Amino acid sequence: MDTDATITDSGRTPTTADDAHGEPPAHAEPAQRHKEPTDRQYIFIALFLAVLTAIEIAATEVGPDGPLLIVSLLVLMAVKFLFVILFFMHLRFDSRLFSLVFYIGLGFAIGLYGVVLATFHFFVS
Amino acid sequence: MSDATITETDDAVEIPHGYDDGSDHIGLPHHTSTGLSNTKLAMWLFLGSECLLFGGLISTYMLYRNRQADQLGPDQLWDIPFTSATSFVLLMSSLTMVMSVSAAKRKDEQRTKLWLTVTALLGGLFLAGQVYEFTVFYREGLGYTTSLFSSSFYTLTGFHGVHVAVGIIMLLSLVAMLARGKLVGDKHETVEMIGLYWHFVDVVWIVIFTLVYLIPA
Numbered sequence: 001m002d003t004d005a006t007i008t009d010s011g012r013t014p015t016t017a018d019d020a021h022g023e024p025p026a027h028a029e030p031a032q033r034h035k036e037p038t039d040r041q042y043i044f045i046a047l048f049l050a051v052l053t054a055i056e057i058a059a060t061e062v063g064p065d066g067p068l069l070i071v072s073l074l075v076l077m078a079v080k081f082l083f084v085i086l087f088f089m090h091l092r093f094d095s096r097l098f099s100l101v102f103y104i105g106l107g108f109a110i111g112l113y114g115v116v117l118a119t120f121h122f123f124v125s
Numbered sequence: 126m127s128d129a130t131i132t133e134t135d136d137a138v139e140i141p142h143g144y145d146d147g148s149d150h151i152g153l154p155h156h157t158s159t160g161l162s163n164t165k166l167a168m169w170l171f172l173g174s175e176c177l178l179f180g181g182l183i184s185t186y187m188l189y190r191n192r193q194a195d196q197l198g199p200d201q202l203w204d205i206p207f208t209s210a211t212s213f214v215l216l217m218s219s220l221t222m223v224m225s226v227s228a229a230k231r232k233d234e235q236r237t238k239l240w241l242t243v244t245a246l247l248g249g250l251f252l253a254g255q256v257y258e259f260t261v262f263y264r265e266g267l268g269y270t271t272s273l274f275s276s277s278f279y280t281l282t283g284f285h286g287v288h289v290a291v292g293i294i295m296l297l298s299l300v301a302m303l304a305r306g307k308l309v310g311d312k313h314e315t316v317e318m319i320g321l322y323w324h325f326v327d328v329v330w331i332v333i334f335t336l337v338y339l340i341p342a
Contacts, residue, residue, distance in 0.1 A: 053209070
């Protein structure tokens with residue numbers, strides 16, 4: 001074999017962290033946790049998101065009123081949000097470290113601005 | 126530590142599942158302390174920080190949405206069918222973007238350029254819709270300083286529009302660089318990074334569309 005690269009048992013080339021500790025870092029898992037979708041599956045996901053958007057719009061026109069409508073819209077929004085970040089942005093298939101840094105930012109934003117809105121009595125009807 | 130100098134012709138090395146990132150160095154993890162791409166990690170950190178930016182703008186709008194003047198509020202202004210159509214366009218641009226990333230992974234440069242161009246066009250269509258919407262609102266008397274509602278609305282949607290515009294510039298620049306063969310390094314990763322940014326712009330619009338346009342004030 002015309003190479004001097006050393007491949008570890010797990011198939012990774014050694015990193016500086018390996019040198020320091022002898023073992024790969026815990027978060028240095030394989031880049032893909034699951035098999036990525038095919039182009040056809042991406043189209044189905046996009047169609048699903050389009051249907052959810054249509055349901056959202058229909059709900060505002062003919063759906064329930066009041067808190068039930070708001071909760072329904074928030075749930076649909078969350079589902080669309082998750083589908084885009086998990087499948088189109090590949091968070092489901094990539095390293096958990098990427099998920100961690102994004103969810104930390106997202107969690108901070110939701111927590112911080114939730115407190116801000118509560119401070120201004122936004123949630124009090 | 127030895128340098129990894131495995132060539133693509135070195136088929137004796139079994140590529141572990143999960144490391145085929147479609148790059149010019151197929152099968153090799155990134156030579157970093159984490160074994161992951163620093164560029165990708167930086168992009169996710171950036172996107173995490175963008176959540177805080179848009180969170181601030183969205184919550185400011187939510188606080189001020191009822192501070193209107195001259196009865197010019199969301200109920201009088203919103204054209205839901207029109208905004209729904211532009212939202213659909215942006216949603217579909219996410220599909221074309223992911224198709225582009227998929228083509229880049231297969232090293233299909235023609236389709237990569239094609240899907241990138243379609244994504245830029247869809248982004249441009251969305252932006253044109255936003256400019257039209259702003260123009261209509263302005264003609265109806267909703268200026269930037271008309272009320273706290275108008276200021277927070279234009280700031281939020283304007284910031285998002287700027288993000289879309291930056292995304293379009295990046296997409297077209299990438300197409301031009303691919304066409305001229307001036308893109309050096311890992312092409313798939315470059316397309317993927319711009320894709321992450323573009324999908325994030327789409328994700329932010331999913332939130333804005335629901336919270337600003339659909340949930341009644």
